[in-house]
Amino acid sequence: MKFRNSLRKDFLLLLHSPIPIVSLFTVSLTVILIFFISLEKPFPLPLAGVRSISWCLVFLLNFILVGQALYEERELGAIQINRSSYGMTTIFISKLVVLWVGESLVIFGIQLVTAILFQEQSLENSLRSFCILTLGSIPLLSLGIAFGLVSAEARYQELVLPLLQIPLSLPVFFLGRETEFRVLQRGDLYGLFLFLSLIVFYTALCLVLLEIVMGKGPISPVLDPKNTKTGEK
Amino acid sequence: MPRIQVQNLTLNLGTKAIFKNFNHIWDGFGLCLLEGKNGAGKSTLLRSILDGHPSICVNATGISFLGHDLGLYGSLTVKENIDFFCNEFSKEGISDIEEALKKWGLWTRRDFPVSALSRGLKQRTAILRSFFTKANIIMLDEPVTGLDSEGKDLFFDQVKRLSNNNLILVVMHDDLEKLKFKQRIRIDGLYEIS
Numbered sequence: 001m002k003f004r005n006s007l008r009k010d011f012l013l014l015l016h017s018p019i020p021i022v023s024l025f026t027v028s029l030t031v032i033l034i035f036f037i038s039l040e041k042p043f044p045l046p047l048a049g050v051r052s053i054s055w056c057l058v059f060l061l062n063f064i065l066v067g068q069a070l071y072e073e074r075e076l077g078a079i080q081i082n083r084s085s086y087g088m089t090t091i092f093i094s095k096l097v098v099l100w101v102g103e104s105l106v107i108f109g110i111q112l113v114t115a116i117l118f119q120e121q122s123l124e125n126s127l128r129s130f131c132i133l134t135l136g137s138i139p140l141l142s143l144g145i146a147f148g149l150v151s152a153e154a155r156y157q158e159l160v161l162p163l164l165q166i167p168l169s170l171p172v173f174f175l176g177r178e179t180e181f182r183v184l185q186r187g188d189l190y191g192l193f194l195f196l197s198l199i200v201f202y203t204a205l206c207l208v209l210l211e212i213v214m215g216k217g218p219i220s221p222v223l224d225p226k227n228t229k230t231g232e233k
Numbered sequence: 234m235p236r237i238q239v240q241n242l243t244l245n246l247g248t249k250a251i252f253k254n255f256n257h258i259w260d261g262f263g264l265c266l267l268e269g270k271n272g273a274g275k276s277t278l279l280r281s282i283l284d285g286h287p288s289i290c291v292n293a294t295g296i297s298f299l300g301h302d303l304g305l306y307g308s309l310t311v312k313e314n315i316d317f318f319c320n321e322f323s324k325e326g327i328s329d330i331e332e333a334l335k336k337w338g339l340w341t342r343r344d345f346p347v348s349a350l351s352r353g354l355k356q357r358t359a360i361l362r363s364f365f366t367k368a369n370i371i372m373l374d375e376p377v378t379g380l381d382s383e384g385k386d387l388f389f390d391q392v393k394r395l396s397n398n399n400l401i402l403v404v405m406h407d408d409l410e411k412l413k414f415k416q417r418i419r420i421d422g423l424y425e426i427s
Contacts, residue, residue, distance in 0.1 A: 009309070009317045016308040016346065076347070076355075077302020081318065081362075084283055084296055 006082075006090050010098035013072050020068040024061045024106045029113060031057060036117045048181055050118045051129065054110055055177045058137055059169065061106065063162065066144030069099055074152050088210045092145055096203075099141050104134045125184050132183065135195070136176035139202035143168050146206035150213050172202065235369045235400035236260045236292040237282060244277060244286075251277055262369075263415030264396040267404045273421045275404045276300065279372045282402075293400070295368030299376055303359035307348035311339050311358050314347055319365035333361055337387060352379040357387075364391060371395065373403045385411075 014021070035053055073079040082091055111130045115121070121129070147164040154160045179195040182188035242255040251274040259265055267275045282289050283298050298304070305314050315330055334340045337357045347355060356379040363371060373392075377385050389411045392401060396415075403412075 005317060009306070009313075012309055012313055013306060072306055072308060075307050076305045077300065078304050078306050080283070080300070080302065081298060081304035084298065085318070085366075085368075 002086055003090050003094060006086055006094035007097060010069075010094050013069070014098055014102055017068075017072070020065050021102050021105060024065060024103075025109045027064070028057050028061060028106060028110050032110070032113050032117065047121065047184065050114055050121075051180055051184075052177060054107075054114060054129070054133060055136070055173060055180075057110055058103070058107060058133055059140065059173050062103065062137065062140045062144055062169075063165070065099055065103055065106075066141065066148050067161070069095065070145070070148040070152065073149075079149065079152055083214065088149070088214050089207060091149070092142075092207055092210055095145050096138070096141055099145070100134070100138060103137045103141065107133045107137065121184065128183060129180055132176065132180040132192075132195070135199060136172060136180075139172045139199050139206075140169055142203045142206040143172075146210050149210060168202075172198065234261050234292075235294075236290075237370065237400070237402075238290040238292075239278075239282075240288050240290070242278075242281065242286065242288040244274070244281060246277070257418065259400055259402065259416070262396065262398055262400055264392060264401045264403065264412060265416040265418065266409070266412075266414045267402060267418050267420055268406075268409075269420040275420050276374050278420065279374055279402065279404065282372065291370065293368060293370040295366065295370070297363045297366040297368040297371045298374075299359055299363040299372070300374045303347075303355055304362060305347045305355065305359055308346050310344050310346055311350070312343040314358060315361055315365065318362045330361075330365060333365070337361055337384075353381055353384060356380055357384055360388060360391075364395065369399050371399050371401045373401065373405075375404055375406070377405065377408065 032053065073082070079091075107130060111126055111133070115123075115126050143165050144161075147161055151157050151160040151164065175195055175198055179191045182191040237257075237259040239255055239257045242252045243250065244252045244255075255278075267278065269275055279298070279300065282291065283296055285291070304318075306317075309317070311334070315334065319330060331340070334343055337360075339354065339357060339361070342350065342354065347358060350358065356376075360376060363373065363376075377388055380388060385408060389408075392403070392412060395401060405412075
């Protein structure tokens, strides 16, 4: 029930302010067009080059999506109330699900545009790329949401968040790109298994981190009443 | 019965100690006032209770909090905010939420995003959010800020009613004569760290 409420609220937030999705897609399209126009012909561009552009876009746009989504939580202090009534695990998972759906839409757009412009791969490979990119966005979003919530009350949140997020996001970026390349070129499923393990590890790590740092509820064990004097300061 | 037990609470803000070995127990239902000068640490104490400071023990079904931040989502409508925060915890059901929205003058604006409301209407929404809860501890930090006289009267009526079966901690500076407090705690003075 709690999770359903939280999920509903996050979807409503996404629907009420669709600007993040639209702006993400616009920025992606702009970047792809810049590459498309500026790269020398003849096409097709090497597969690795096109895939790297997509991964860079997902890596960078993840920051924008998470930043805008967490702004809603911070703006009027809703996260503080949510935290005590819903718990960090519920908040984290519902936000992850909703942002993942949103980001998947943008990734679909990126795939479509790159497939049309660069014509570098078959429909089947495009679908595989889409799946790996959307899977790769899970740990990136997990890191963003976890560190975003942890640093929500930090004075220099805009500075703290990227400093925490970028170093830990890089392994996902590199392994994801490598996995996609291997799957598309050689059908290497062992690499995919490694990548899935990394996704599970990162998501679990973020959840544990949140619970340790912020998960302490307001109801705590009973203290010793003998040592407490009423009204003394 | 709701109970808050503060034992040897020491809180520092920079080089200043706001509380040093502060002890207190709030026990049972009723309305309790926290008073003191600006910067004395009243809001900090409420935040510490909410955040579950290790020196504070709370026995309750939950804590509802209204602080300086309203605890609402600006892009959600009034109804969506109340539904989200109260759906799980409503004591009296959805029909009472509708009734309350009408009573508090929010029914005609129920489909407005909170960010489009005036300060007073935002405050009314936040008060409603903090009142419709299964929590039996309610903490209100300067709750009448931005309310007009009608809003204040509604608030005082509601607080009187809720104090019969909830522990309510309230920080207020004005209109104190309109409420009957079970307990008044004065918090003032900063302590230098020696």
